[in-house]
Amino acid sequence: MKVLVLGGDGFCGWPTTLHLSDKGYDVIVVDNLSRREIDLELEVESLTPIRPMGERIRTWKELTGKEIGFVNLDLAEEYERFLGLLRDERPDAIVHFGEQRAAPYSMRNAAAKRYTVDNNVRGTHNVLVAIVESGLDIALVHLGTMGVYGYGWSGSAPIPEGYLTVKVPTPDGEIEREILHPANPGSVYHMTKTLDQLLFAFYAKNDQLRITDLHQGIVWGTQTPQTALDERLINRFDYDGDYGTVLNRFLMQAAIGHPLTVHGTGGQTRAFIHIRDTVRCIQIALENPPDRGDQVSVFNQVTETYRVIELAELIAKETGVEIAHLPNPRREAVENDLNVSRERFIALGLDATTLTEGLLEEIRDVANKYSYRADTTKIIARSVWKQGMETSPDLVS
Numbered sequence: 172m173k174v175l176v177l178g179g180d181g182f183c184g185w186p187t188t189l190h191l192s193d194k195g196y197d198v199i200v201v202d203n204l205s206r207r208e209i210d211l212e213l214e215v216e217s218l219t220p221i222r223p224m225g226e227r228i229r230t231w232k233e234l235t236g237k238e239i240g241f242v243n244l245d246l247a248e249e250y251e252r253f254l255g256l257l258r259d260e261r262p263d264a265i266v267h268f269g270e271q272r273a274a275p276y277s278m279r280n281a282a283a284k285r286y287t288v289d290n291n292v293r294g295t296h297n298v299l300v301a302i303v304e305s306g307l308d309i310a311l312v313h314l315g316t317m318g319v320y321g322y323g324w325s326g327s328a329p330i331p332e333g334y335l336t337v338k339v340p341t342p343d344g345e346i347e348r349e350i351l352h353p354a355n356p357g358s359v360y361h362m363t364k365t366l367d368q369l370l371f372a373f374y375a376k377n378d379q380l381r382i383t384d385l386h387q388g389i390v391w392g393t394q395t396p397q398t399a400l401d402e403r404l405i406n407r408f409d410y411d412g413d414y415g416t417v418l419n420r421f422l423m424q425a426a427i428g429h430p431l432t433v434h435g436t437g438g439q440t441r442a443f444i445h446i447r448d449t450v451r452c453i454q455i456a457l458e459n460p461p462d463r464g465d466q467v468s469v470f471n472q473v474t475e476t477y478r479v480i481e482l483a484e485l486i487a488k489e490t491g492v493e494i495a496h497l498p499n500p501r502r503e504a505v506e507n508d509l510n511v512s513r514e515r516f517i518a519l520g521l522d523a524t525t526l527t528e529g530l531l532e533e534i535r536d537v538a539n540k541y542s543y544r545a546d547t548t549k550i551i552a553r554s555v556w557k558q559g560m561e562t563s564p565d566l567v568s
């Protein structure tokens with residue numbers, strides 16, 4: 172099966188590329204390397220020493236004999252080139268990771284808000300139009316987010332996988348309807364993912380495109396069996412205040428003895444998944460596409476839920492590091508419960524890595540090993556959701 176991996180140079184895209192290549196898929200990465208440019212803009216680097224794309228691909232070939240293609244292309248700006256690529260390569264499927272994915276980055280300033288919307292919405296729409304115009308039957312798997320549902324909207328009821336059955340009052344009595352779960356984004360980035368959902372619903376209905384939308388939780392961990400084969404294949408590890416996600420940030424902070432940066436009380440509950448399970452879920456999604464004419468197939472791609480403070484306490488217990496309660500730079504509920512349905516992946520055979528299994532390995536093999544590369548001035552989150560919100564002091568000098 173031939174697959175294009177859009178955003179295949181990124182944190183989720185690179186390990187997915189290697190996993191699929193390892194499993195015998197013919198993989199072509201499409202990426203404009205914008206994430207590497209944003210590192211330059213923010214003056215930060217991945218904690219792990221990631222190598223240039225050419226070296227990554229040559230190393231994989233050297234170790235396994237397998238070829239991975241690479242096209243440097245901007246999905247939002249280069250529609251004709253992307254359409255030409257589809258016509259030339261005639262892929263069976265596309266996995267779409269190619270968006271600006273950090274909520275804090277998307278809230279930095281007007282330029283970052285506009286870039287995030289332009290890049291993500293135009294890119295996704297271009298992908299859909301190009302599939303239609305190519306006339307090819309290409310299945311699309313998109314990486315969406317749990318954040319499209321918002322937090323706490325439906326109380327303690329489990330968040331369903333994409334759709335909600337509602338009762339609509341009519342003069343003749345109530346009728347039942349299935350609707351897309353109401354969108355309740357918490358950042359400009361999350362808002363772009365809710366807009367993506369409407370684009371998918373339209374093109375599945377109008378053009379019978381076969382689309383799977385994976386509502387993924389926060390990905391943690393770094394390595395998969397393939398990225399761990401050679402240091403030149405190592406995956407990205409973001410720890411800075413914009414791109415670092417909470418659990419990996421805490422692991423890195425523990426490794427350098429920095430107090431854990433809990434926002435507010437840490438009462439926010441979020442869903443998590445290890446990167447090893449992300450890549451397996453993508454393969455499962457590729458192997459189980461919807462039929463033409465089906466509605467968008469939605470999976471909740473999460474394995475566990477935790478409160479932020481529970482994560483901090485778990486790591487503090489293992490490592491002895493302190494916990495700091497900082498002013499929360501985001502507009503979000505002080506605390507929320509989260510109950511997520513995730514039957515679909517379990518039914519299709521996902522056997523997940525739990526936090527208690529993977530945590531120590533991550534601290535030992537990645538966070539400690541590369542802690543010498545950390546820039547402590549980049550740890551505190553500086554991006555605030557609304558002007559005038561308090562930012563945190565630096566915790567180490």
Ligand code: NAD
Nearest residue numbers: 178180181182183203204205206245246269272314387390
């Ligand atoms: P990432 O930033 O590491 O990777 C995204 C990749 O897409 C980068 O290599 C970037 O250069 C590329 N890209 C961005 N815009 C592009 C464009 N216009 N044209 C071509 N390439 C472009 O992000 P990630 O963590 O790997 O996330 C991948 C996807 O998974 C995102 O869509 C994100 O919303 C989703 N997701 C990520 C997480 C997480 O915790 N990392 C959780 C849930 C969902």
Ligand code: USQ
Nearest residue numbers: 272273274316317318387388389416417432433434439479
């Ligand atoms: N948080 C802290 N301290 C920190 C960092 C974060 O307390 O140092 C808190 C945040 O306030 C928030 C929670 O931890 O309540 C999660 O923050 P995060 O940065 O780990 O995750 P988020 O911004 O939601 O975004 C990440 C990915 C995004 C993906 C999303 C999945 O960057 O691409 O869509 O996770 S989800 O959260 O399920 O929507």
